[in-house]
Amino acid sequence: MPRDTRSPDGAVVEFANVSKTFHSPKGPVHAVNGLTMSLQPGQTIAFLGPNGAGKSTSLNMLLGLSRPDSGRLALFGGTAAEAIKHGMVGAMLQSGGLMSDVTVREQVELWAKLHPRPIGVADALKRANIADLADRRVDKLSGGQQQRVQFAMAIIGDSPLIVLDEPTTGMDVENRQAFWATMRERAYEGKTVLFATHYLEEADQFAERVIVINKGRLLADGSAAEIKASAGAKRLSFRLPGVQDAVLHRLPNLVHVERQADIVRLQTSDSDATLYALLDAGYRPADIEIQALGLEQAFLAITAEDNNAVGTIAGGTDTATLEAAR
Numbered sequence: 001m002p003r004d005t006r007s008p009d010g011a012v013v014e015f016a017n018v019s020k021t022f023h024s025p026k027g028p029v030h031a032v033n034g035l036t037m038s039l040q041p042g043q044t045i046a047f048l049g050p051n052g053a054g055k056s057t058s059l060n061m062l063l064g065l066s067r068p069d070s071g072r073l074a075l076f077g078g079t080a081a082e083a084i085k086h087g088m089v090g091a092m093l094q095s096g097g098l099m100s101d102v103t104v105r106e107q108v109e110l111w112a113k114l115h116p117r118p119i120g121v122a123d124a125l126k127r128a129n130i131a132d133l134a135d136r137r138v139d140k141l142s143g144g145q146q147q148r149v150q151f152a153m154a155i156i157g158d159s160p161l162i163v164l165d166e167p168t169t170g171m172d173v174e175n176r177q178a179f180w181a182t183m184r185e186r187a188y189e190g191k192t193v194l195f196a197t198h199y200l201e202e203a204d205q206f207a208e209r210v211i212v213i214n215k216g217r218l219l220a221d222g223s224a225a226e227i228k229a230s231a232g233a234k235r236l237s238f239r240l241p242g243v244q245d246a247v248l249h250r251l252p253n254l255v256h257v258e259r260q261a262d263i264v265r266l267q268t269s270d271s272d273a274t275l276y277a278l279l280d281a282g283y284r285p286a287d288i289e290i291q292a293l294g295l296e297q298a299f300l301a302i303t304a305e306d307n308n309a310v311g312t313i314a315g316g317t318d319t320a321t322l323e324a325a326r
């Protein structure tokens with residue numbers, strides 16, 4: 001397969017109505033449920049979703065580690081096995097890949113042999129910030145150090161697609177920054193980087209595209225700015241003793257309502273329109289604050305809405321909102 005072979009529409013990864021159900025004693029779990037997405041070359045894509053949303057199941061299918069029950073999944077227009085055989089994919093998964101009785105250098109050297117055009121082992125160790133650990137045994141490393149070995153394995157093949165499942169979990173701040181600096185270089189080189197993460201800040205900072213899934217279904221797909229806008233970009237808070245819930249719920253452009261005694265916090269896609277409507281209805285709120293929301297709140301709003309958890313949380317707190325989204 002030539003190095004730049006892609007599907008007819010140029011996609012590096014294509015999920016077309018892909019589903020995967022697991023059967024447990026408690027009944028079927030629809031881990032991935034009609035997922036459709038298409039990833040273009042050179043994109044850096046964050047793959048987000050609450051625990052159990054189906055991220056790892058999707059990535060495992062993408063890498064050919066398990067098969068979809070239905071739908072079509074293509075890598076570079078072909079199968080995962082073909083793409084991997086031709087060194088088109090570098091991956092860093094949550095588990096596996098590390099051997100128990102080898103040194104870091106030996107582990108990465110072994111991995112390099114699986115790829116047709118690897119970069120130098122010393123170079124990969126340096127980029128993963130583990131050159132000083134080269135002679136240590138892999139199974140004696142800390143969790144964060146093992147993550148960095150997996151990182152070296154993901155980049156050793158110089159593959160055009162890099163798939164990372166929660167890559168920075170367990171890494172300290174310094175190594176996390178080094179990791180993203182290296183990934184940024186890969187992206188500049190035109191590689192496609194797909195990563196699942198629970199660190200929303202990383203998604204906001206490094207991904208040009210954010211895909212949110214929940215219950216195995218696609219919820220949102222766009223730039224971080226687009227996701228924030230679609231989720232309701234602003235938080236409008238004020239003090240208004242005695243206002244009825246029904247009045248708040250009638251306000252336009254509302255995404256989410258939270259109350260804590262006299263304090264009302266509204267998430268709204270148009271804070272001006274929401275505030276003017278409240279004033280037009282004759283109310284005079286005090287201590288008005290308008291705040292732009294981050295990707296984390298947008299993510300929570302999107303997933304909470306999908307879980308039917310949106311509504312007034314009387315006496316609620318941010319923690320209550322967070323829990324509702326999980």
Ligand SMILES: Nc1ncnc2c1ncn2[C@@H]1O[C@H](COP(=O)(O)OP(=O)(O)OP(=O)(O)O)[C@@H](O)[C@H]1O
Pocket residue numbers: 022023024029030031049050051052053054055056057058
């Ligand atoms: N081998 C399996 N057998 C049964 N159920 C499974 C299996 N693998 C995953 N599941 C279930 O499928 C659903 C999706 O799991 P998955 O690991 O893909 O989610 P995730 O988004 O990666 O979650 P997390 O953020 O917690 O890693 C969950 O309900 C999970 O319990």
